Amino acid sequence: MGVGVSFDFAGYTKEHIEEVVEKEELPLLINPKDMPFIRFVGEEELLEIERTAEKLREYFSTLVVVGMGGSSLGSMALHDALCYKAKRELLFLDNVDPLLISRTLKKLDLGKTLFVFVSKSGRTLETVAILNVVLEKLRNEVPNFEKHLLFIGDLGKSFERLASRVGSPFLPVPEEVGGRFSVFTSVALFPAAFVGYDIRTFIGGAQRAVKEAEVGLKLGACKFLHYLEGRINSVLVPYSNYLREFTEWYAQLWGESLGKDGKGQTPVKAIGTPSRHSVFQLFMDGPDDKVYQFFLIKRYPEDLVLPRKTEILPFLAGKRLSEVMEAEFKGALRALRERGRPLIVFEIPELSEFELGYLFMTYMIATVGMARLMKVNPYGQPAVEIGKKFALEELRKGE
Numbered sequence: 001m002g003v004g005v006s007f008d009f010a011g012y013t014k015e016h017i018e019e020v021v022e023k024e025e026l027p028l029l030i031n032p033k034d035m036p037f038i039r040f041v042g043e044e045e046l047l048e049i050e051r052t053a054e055k056l057r058e059y060f061s062t063l064v065v066v067g068m069g070g071s072s073l074g075s076m077a078l079h080d081a082l083c084y085k086a087k088r089e090l091l092f093l094d095n096v097d098p099l100l101i102s103r104t105l106k107k108l109d110l111g112k113t114l115f116v117f118v119s120k121s122g123r124t125l126e127t128v129a130i131l132n133v134v135l136e137k138l139r140n141e142v143p144n145f146e147k148h149l150l151f152i153g154d155l156g157k158s159f160e161r162l163a164s165r166v167g168s169p170f171l172p173v174p175e176e177v178g179g180r181f182s183v184f185t186s187v188a189l190f191p192a193a194f195v196g197y198d199i200r201t202f203i204g205g206a207q208r209a210v211k212e213a214e215v216g217l218k219l220g221a222c223k224f225l226h227y228l229e230g231r232i233n234s235v236l237v238p239y240s241n242y243l244r245e246f247t248e249w250y251a252q253l254w255g256e257s258l259g260k261d262g263k264g265q266t267p268v269k270a271i272g273t274p275s276r277h278s279v280f281q282l283f284m285d286g287p288d289d290k291v292y293q294f295f296l297i298k299r300y301p302e303d304l305v306l307p308r309k310t311e312i313l314p315f316l317a318g319k320r321l322s323e324v325m326e327a328e329f330k331g332a333l334r335a336l337r338e339r340g341r342p343l344i345v346f347e348i349p350e351l352s353e354f355e356l357g358y359l360f361m362t363y364m365i366a367t368v369g370m371a372r373l374m375k376v377n378p379y380g381q382p383a384v385e386i387g388k389k390f391a392l393e394e395l396r397k398g399e
């Protein structure tokens with residue numbers, strides 16, 4: 001088990017990257033003060049999450065997670081990758097899009113549905129708006145509506161108070177762990193446990209990544225060197241539809257953590273193989289302003305073999321779809337390499353809890369490492385707050 005990472009430094013040697021890591025003393029960042037997310041949930045808390053999930057699974061077949069940004073993206077990414085083994089339905093409401101909310105609520109069997117509201121601050125506009133719509137509906141349509149609710153958030157904030165007022169369970173998130181770094185807290189662990197994923201193995205993968213923190217730090221250092229060369233875009237190309245949400249999670253992590261003080265590297269998402277037929281022309285022939293991260297799944301949970309005699313392309317006969325995928329992957333790497341484009345390659349043995357834990361944690365470590373090199377604070381998102389304030393002002397007009 002474990003994720004293989006190889007760097008194709010395009011202009012940099014392995015020694016060069018290691019020199020940056022050493023010179024800037026990045027390994028010193030691996031401590032709970034600089035990286036609060038490496039302090040994993042304790043056994044007691046883990047048991048509480050597991051027990052709550054187990055109990056609620058008896059009554060509910062569907063879980064709807066309502067949360068914005070870091071309060072749902074990690075959970076979504078994990079579920080996207082592991083959905084092939086989910087034992088319950090898991091849905092997400094992460095936008096106030098009226099059509100989305102209305103259609104989702106209409107199709108739910110409310111009697112069998114549990115809603116989990118996730119917000120560290122307990123004040124996020126979108127989450128609170130959806131919460132009120134759902135609450136009203138549950139109050140009108142199901143007996144003991146409070147049994148259909150669970151709240152996750154920071155201790156002492158409004159979600160804890162609301163949970164106690166309505167009599168619903170509440171799971172805390174450590175205050176010092178920011179939303180986009182919270183995938184190893186109740187935020188993502190509870191939904192994962194509810195649908196039947198092995199959250200201990202997921203944490204185990206992350207612990208391995210902390211032990212092998214030099215991988216994450218080198219990832220950060222490598223991307224930083226390319227950033228200095230003018231590579232202001234960071235492209236994620238997973239060869240699997242099931243890592244699409246991982247790229248969304250990554251976009252928040254990389255974007256919100258590093259996009260500060262006029263600096264930043266724009267996260268770009270491009271799923272292999274469809275991206276070959278859309279943006280690859282740009283990747284090959286456009287400006288050299290991107291650093292690429294490719295992800296190959298070595299063993300898919302399900303595979304299909306083509307017939308022994310195929311139409312139109314005879315060389316496909318007897319091949320597995322995963323082989324076609326790998327050929328596409330290798331072809332794309334070779335083409336970009338020949339153009340001198342910088343590549344980082346992840347070989348993921350399989351879509352499993354351990355590998356995902358490793359991947360999430362490696363990227364969080366890389367983010368903090370990169371932030372140190374860029375001299376920005378990876379935590380907080382002051383500029384986001386400005387737009388939030390203006391949106392509230394809009395809503396308060398005419399009060």
Ligand SMILES: O=P(O)(O)OC[C@H]1O[C@](O)(CO)[C@@H](O)[C@@H]1O
Pocket residue numbers: 068069070071118119120121122123124127179180256381384
């Ligand atoms: O968990 P909360 O407080 O609802 O915040 C949701 C998201 O909003 C942000 O604060 C800003 O987008 C994110 O950093 C965070 O993950």
